[in-house]
Amino acid sequence: MNAAGPTAERVYDAIKAHLLEGRVKPGARLDPAQLADRLHSSVTPVRAALNILVGEGLVQTGTGEGFHLPLIDEPALKDLYAWNADILTIALRAGTGAFPEAKSVEIAQHPWMRPAALFAAIARRSPNLEHARAMAGLNDRLQAVRVAEQAVLPEPAAELDRLDGLLLAENTAPLRSELLRYHRRRIGSAAAILRQLYRMPDANLG
Missing domain, CATH: 1.10.10.10 (Winged helix-like DNA-binding domain superfamily/Winged helix DNA-binding domain)
Known part of the structure; x- marks a missing residue:
């Protein structure tokens, strides 16, 4: 190099x-x-x-x-949440076998990183590599939003614990239902999440 x-x-x-x-x-x-x-x-x-x-x-x-x-405005954020849910639903239906690297969900260092690790594990289970690529892009686009979620949604850690447990147990049908609830909750709170995102202080780079 x-x-x-x-x-x-x-x-x-x-x-x-x-x-x-x-x-x-x-x-x-x-x-x-x-x-x-x-x-x-x-x-x-x-x-x-x-x-x-x-x-x-x-x-x-x-x-x-x-x-x-x-x-980003409220309709655009709701679309991103809905698209994230759609990709996960498709990947769950297409996937077979054990979830790859499921334990990576448990070792994410920051709360806002947990959904990205969990959703990436679900997408990688699908034999269609485009699901993993689409999820990687969505994880990046939603990452800052997930930082804002921490200050808006009550008990996000408990919610993610439930998803983690279903993922690690490979309970696909309950996991799909819980993921839908997860995204509906955020779609319903999109306006409040955006307000928090826009009021977060800028920090210097470096």
């Missing part, structure tokens, strides 16, 4: 982690020069990282607009 490789990878990882932790408000502008200064990097790998994140749907850009986080 050449000298530019590790720098570009470090910059990409740092910016993506910053965004996924909900540390930048939707709609906020991402200035490459400021990010480069905070990350002790040149502007070139920062721009490269931001363009990759555009391709992943986490950042937007346009002629004369620069880079910024996508704005």
Whole structure:
């Protein structure tokens, strides 16, 4: 790997982690020069990282607009929750055998990371690799929202404990029902979750 490789990878990882932790408000502008200064990097790998994140749907850009986080409104958030539920339902119906890496659900370090680990395990059980790819993208797009959920929804840990137990026991039918309740609860609370997301303080990168 050449000298530019590790720098570009470090910059990409740092910016993506910053965004996924909900540390930048939707709609906020991402200035490459400021990010480069905070990350002790040149502007070139920062721009490269931001363009990759555009391709992943986490950042937007346009002629004369620069880079910024996508704005999200209540209907769009409800659609994301519904699409997440649809992918999980399809993957559960298609899947066979044991859930792969189910124990990874138990060792996620942060509460907002638990749904991503759980849903990835469900999607990987499906023989259709597109289910896992779709879930990976949805997990990234919903990660900052899940940080906001922690301050809005009562007892999210207990809810995830129930899902974890059903997953580890491989009780597919009850798991599917519990997942539907999980997503309906969030769809019903979408407005409050968005208010929390937009009021979360911005944190400096670096």
